[in-house]
Amino acid sequence: MKTITNKLKLVIWDMDDTFWKGTISEGDVSCPPEHIALLKALVDNGIVNAICSNNDFEIVKAKLVSLGIWEYFVFPQINWQPKGPSIRKIIEDVQLRPDNTLFVDDRILNLEAAKFELPNLMVLDAQYIEVLKSYIEDNPKPDKQHTRLAHYKLLERKAEQRAQVESSSDFLKQSDIKIAFVSAEQHIDRIAELIERTNQLNFTKKRIEKPAVEALVIDKSVTCKAVWVKDKYGDYGICGFYALKQLSNGTSQLEHFVFSCRILNMGIEQHIYYMLGYPQLSTNSKQLDSLMGTAPDWIGEITPELSFWQQKLFQIGDKLWHFAPILRPALTAIQARFFAQPTQVNEHNILFQGGCTVNVLNAYMENVLPDILTDVSEWRASASMMRYQFGKSHDKAELESALAWTSDVQPTIDLSDQRQVLILDLAKDYRTAYYQYQNTDIYLPISPFHVDLTKKENWHVVKEWKQHLGSGPWWDKIYSPSGLKWLANNCTYIENSERLDLFERFLTETIHAVKARMPNTKIILIDHSDIAPKDNFEVWQELSREITKCKHIVATTAKTFNVAVLDIGELVTSDGDFIDGNPFHFSRQIAFNASHKLIKEIQLGLSKSKDYATETPTETAVIEPSVRN
Secondary structure (H helix, E strand, C coil), X not given: CCCCCCXXXXXXXXXXXXXXXXXXXXXXXXXXXXXXXXXXXXXXXXXXXXXXXXXXXXXXXXXXXXXXXXXXXXXXXXXXXXXXXXXXXXXXXXXXXXXXXXXXXXXXXXXXXXXXXXXXXXXXXXXXXHHHHHHHHHCCCCCCCCHXXXXXXXXXXXHXXXXXXXXXXXXXXXXXXXXXXXXXXXXXXXXXXXXXXXXXXXCCCCCCXXXXXXXXXXXXXXXXXXXEEEECCEEEEEEEEEEEEECCCCCXXXXXXXXXXXXXXXXXXXXXXXXXXXXXXXXCHHHHHHXXXXXXXXXXXXXXXXXXXXXXXXXXXXXXXXXXXXXXXXXXXXHHHHHCCCCCCCCCCEEEEECHHHHHHHHHHCCCCCCEEEEECCCCCXXXXXXXXXXXXXXXXXXXXXXXXXXXXXXXXXXXXXXXXXXXXXXXXXHCEEEEECCXXXXXXXXXXXXXXXXXXXXXXXXXXHHHHCCHHHHCHHHCHHHHHHHHHHEEECCHHHHHHHHHHHHXXXXXXXHHHCCCCEEEEEECCCCCXXXXXXXXXXXXXXXXXXXXXXXXXHHHHCCEEEEHHHCCCCHHHECXXXXXXXXXXXXXXXXXXXXXXXXXXXCCCCCCCCCCCCCCCCXXXXXXX
């Protein structure tokens, strides 16, 4: 062959008497400068280069390193194996097709053997190597940043790691794969490129030009999202696109569902198809079968990176917490209304119960999901109290007597109503002690977890908390001198060794009670980080270790009862992600990311409701909590 007939994406080079002159196993070789220049020109135009050579690996590598070009090659097959199977392995590793691959060798026998192994492979006799130069000149695709080379280097590292893991699923689970859904309007060129170039993972096989893409992404009857992918090995960029149309009969259909082969075998397309609720898709049965079945459990979702000014808005919100509290509500209202996109939800289908985390997250969501019913409290937020609200039998007189010194245990809403989604924040249980009331089955949740307030010698610390922390639970009447005296006379402090057993019991009873009253309700538990903040408040010095133990209980219980968990700890990466010394006061960036994940969980819970449109929050919002605890 003296011409390149198909679009070229990969060149596989023989070395001896092809890339260089001579046989390296017999002595030194010389590499023509024009061959090195051609290699670099190929990379500059986004064409990947690999090696298939019958030689000793280390000898060839050393020579290419000395020439300064080893890093221009990927997936080298330098061994004494037949070249046909070696070329097949390179193409499989690179995740391209033989049709777009060219093998260059000086021996006709090797070229014919490669064609026999892969009939669609393009081959080139080394004496016609100038054909490559002409191809680049006729088909320029500038890639001066070498982004395609970087991508295949990333694949190469992954392949090396994969070889050390026993199963494919084990490898994927440790790869920390994350996806984000971003505005399609910002990535028109990339989407048009995906639709034009992708074959293997273009499930609808539809081809449209850039003007049609521009019209599609602004069509209000179609939900369009670009898909960004990364894992611990690197950033893959925009690798997918879907266009989902709502049909008049209440179902939905994918107009486009396309992904780059660079994420082949990662499970991304299966995860998204499941997330969209298995909509109608016109494709062949083999491709459709590949999308069905159990959704991958190794893919996480994150929010996109924010712009410089968006990040500044989060930082301003954090600073206002300390320096200008009077401006918090106004700033929150303006920003929430500016950035949020309203969605219709059946009135009061969602109940969000807990402490200040409820306010923090809901302020990001209230204009997106305006009918979330919130129940913010200091005392009701504990699992020990929730079990009474949701059906735990108890002596009413005893309960009223036990709760006499607490300000907000009784529900402010009717909990008998059916809910589609119930969200329970568990922060209170993580930080509280339990006090048993007069040998009954009533346990009062009173912070902090590690101080016995039935002992008078400990009462002085309450005054210190009030002085240093200024707000939160410390002003509740149970912490008054009379309240502490009542506590000492009527309650028994449960030692920390027993506290976790009680927490597990209370959480189990709460879930049982909810499922008995509202069997079709989706339950979401809010879990927290066990990283300690900078300048951790003294009262919470030992809390991180306690949270770690609680998290294990939550994970086990959630798995047993098939309830969802939103783990804020997955988003907190350092002690700088908090706005003060309280381990439950995380930054606006963390709050936004958490609200984004929570909305995804809520969408799954409401997916059977015809009145619910699956919108996501805009990629920026700033909020200010109105309550601290």
